[in-house]
Amino acid sequence: MAKPIAVYNDVHKSFGDVEVLKGIDLEIAPAEKVALIGPSGSGKTTIIRMLMTLEQPTSGTIVVDGQYLWHMEKNGELVPANEKHLRQVRGDIGMVFQHFNLFPHMSILENCMVAPINVKGVPKKEARERSVEMLEKVGLGDKLDDYPSQLSGGQKQRVAMARALVMRPKIMLFDEVTSALDPELVGEVLEVIRDIAKEGEMAMVLVTHEMDFARDIADRVVFLDEGRIAEQGTPEQVLENSESERLNSFLSRFRS
Amino acid sequence: MKGINITITVLIASAILSYLVAFIAGFGRLSNNIFIRKFTGFYVEVFRGTSLIVQLFWFYYALPGLFDIHLASDFWAAVIAIAMNYGAYMSEIVRGSILSVAKGQREAATALNMSRFQRMRLVILPQAVRMMLPEFGNYLIQMLKATSLVSLVGLTDILYHGDIFRSTHLSLAPTVYILILVFYFILALPLIWLTRWAEKQSSKGVASE
Ligand SMILES: Nc1ncnc2c1ncn2[C@@H]1O[C@H](COP(=O)(O)OP(=O)(O)OP(=O)(O)O)[C@@H](O)[C@H]1O
Numbered sequence A: 001m002a003k004p005i006a007v008y009n010d011v012h013k014s015f016g017d018v019e020v021l022k023g024i025d026l027e028i029a030p031a032e033k034v035a036l037i038g039p040s041g042s043g044k045t046t047i048i049r050m051l052m053t054l055e056q057p058t059s060g061t062i063v064v065d066g067q068y069l070w071h072m073e074k075n076g077e078l079v080p081a082n083e084k085h086l087r088q089v090r091g092d093i094g095m096v097f098q099h100f101n102l103f104p105h106m107s108i109l110e111n112c113m114v115a116p117i118n119v120k121g122v123p124k125k126e127a128r129e130r131s132v133e134m135l136e137k138v139g140l141g142d143k144l145d146d147y148p149s150q151l152s153g154g155q156k157q158r159v160a161m162a163r164a165l166v167m168r169p170k171i172m173l174f175d176e177v178t179s180a181l182d183p184e185l186v187g188e189v190l191e192v193i194r195d196i197a198k199e200g201e202m203a204m205v206l207v208t209h210e211m212d213f214a215r216d217i218a219d220r221v222v223f224l225d226e227g228r229i230a231e232q233g234t235p236e237q238v239l240e241n242s243e244s245e246r247l248n249s250f251l252s253r254f255r256s
Numbered sequence B: 001m002k003g004i005n006i007t008i009t010v011l012i013a014s015a016i017l018s019y020l021v022a023f024i025a026g027f028g029r030l031s032n033n034i035f036i037r038k039f040t041g042f043y044v045e046v047f048r049g050t051s052l053i054v055q056l057f058w059f060y061y062a063l064p065g066l067f068d069i070h071l072a073s074d075f076w077a078a079v080i081a082i083a084m085n086y087g088a089y090m091s092e093i094v095r096g097s098i099l100s101v102a103k104g105q106r107e108a109a110t111a112l113n114m115s116r117f118q119r120m121r122l123v124i125l126p127q128a129v130r131m132m133l134p135e136f137g138n139y140l141i142q143m144l145k146a147t148s149l150v151s152l153v154g155l156t157d158i159l160y161h162g163d164i165f166r167s168t169h170l171s172l173a174p175t176v177y178i179l180i181l182v183f184y185f186i187l188a189l190p191l192i193w194l195t196r197w198a199e200k201q202s203s204k205g206v207a208s209e
C-alpha cells in the first residue's frame, strides 16, 4: 500500500464523561474511497469531524499526509497544535455537510470563489474560471448568480460539493450528504459523487446509509459500532458475507 | 425653527460614535481574553444600569469637578454621554447577532481553511450585520428622542429654543409644544423608513438555527 494520506492512531473522543470513540485505528490510502457505516450514535460523524479539525480528539494522534494534525513536534516532543499549524495541515482536507452550510449572503459563484481567493491567494480570474468549471460539472452552470435560498436541497448540496472541490483537497469527507434531502433529490447528488469518485485521485470518506451506493463506489467499507471499528473489508466482505451478528442485524434494516 | 441643526449634529455624532462603541464593546465581550471580557461587561452593566440623564450630568458636571477632566466642549460631553449609553445597549445586539449566526457557517468556513479573522470578516459578520440593522435603526430613533435631553445641559437644540420661545410668549405654549412634537416626528420619519428597509434586507441572506 502506498503511503497513507490519513492515519488514526488509537484515537479516543469523549464528550464530557461519555466516551463516544474508544480507540480508532484507521488508515486511508491516497485515492481510496472508504464508506463509513454504523448505527446512529456510533461515532461516524465524530470520526470525520476530527479529521476536519472541527472536533479535537481526547487522546491519540491523527496524521495527514505525513504530518500530525492535532499536534506539532517541538524539541522532539508532541505538543498541541496551534491555529497556524492546523491551517497548514487542514488545507488537504475538504468536507460536505449534511445541511449544506452554504453562505446565504453570497451567490453560488461567490460561495465557490471566496475560499480560493482569500485562503489560497488564487487570482480572481482564475478562481472564477475554476469555480464556473466546477459548477458546470455538478450541473449548475446556469445558476451562477442565484443565491442559495433560490435552490432546491439537491442543488444546494451540489454547490457545496463544487465549493469544496474548487479547493482541490486530497481527502474529501461526506457526512450523510443525502439524508436531509427529499427522496426524489437523492439521486442527482449521488450521481455527482459517483462522477467525482470515478475521476480518481482524491481520497473520499463517506458516512452514508445508502448501502447500494456504498457497495458501488467504495473500495472499503468500515462498520462502526459503539465507538469501535467492528468490521471492515471490501463491500462484498462487509455487506454480504459477514458473520457478525451486530453487523447483519444493522444491515437487515436496509433490506426491504 | 432654530436648534434643528444642533439636534441633527448631536444625533449624527452620537450615532456614529455609539455604533463604534457598540462594535468595540460587542467584540470585547466575545474576546478570548478574560480581562477584556470582564471589563467590557462591567462597562455595559454600568451604562445600562444607570439613566442617561444621570450620565449626561456626570460627564457635564461631575467629571470636570471631581477629576478635573474637561471633555473638549459641552457638545462633546453630550455626544459622549449619549454614545456611551446607547453603545452599551447596542453592544448586546452586536454580541447577540454574532453568536446567533449558525454554527454550521463557522464550520463550513473552517472546512474551507479560513483563518479566524477571515471567518469573522467573510462569513460571520456579513450575516450578523444584517441581523443588527433593524435593531440599530430602532435605537437610532430612540437616540433622536434622547437628544432632547441635551437642552438640560445648555445645548441649544430644538427643545431648548422651544422652551425659550415659550417663556417669552406664554400664550403660545401649547402651539410651541405641538410644533416641537411635529418637528421630532418629521425628523424621525426617514429613520423609521430606514429601519423598515433594514428589516427587509435582514430577512434575506442570513442562516440561523
Ligand atoms: N458536541 C457534542 N456534545 C456532546 N455529545 C455529542 C456531541 N457530538 C456528538 N455527541 C454524541 O456522541 C455520540 C456519537 O455521535 P456522532 O454524531 O458521531 O454519531 P453518528 O454515528 O454520526 O450518528 P448519526 O448516524 O445519528 O449521525 C452520540 O451519542 C452523540 O450524542
Ligand SMILES: [Mg+2]
Pocket: A044, A045, A046, A175, A176
Ligand atoms: Mg452523524
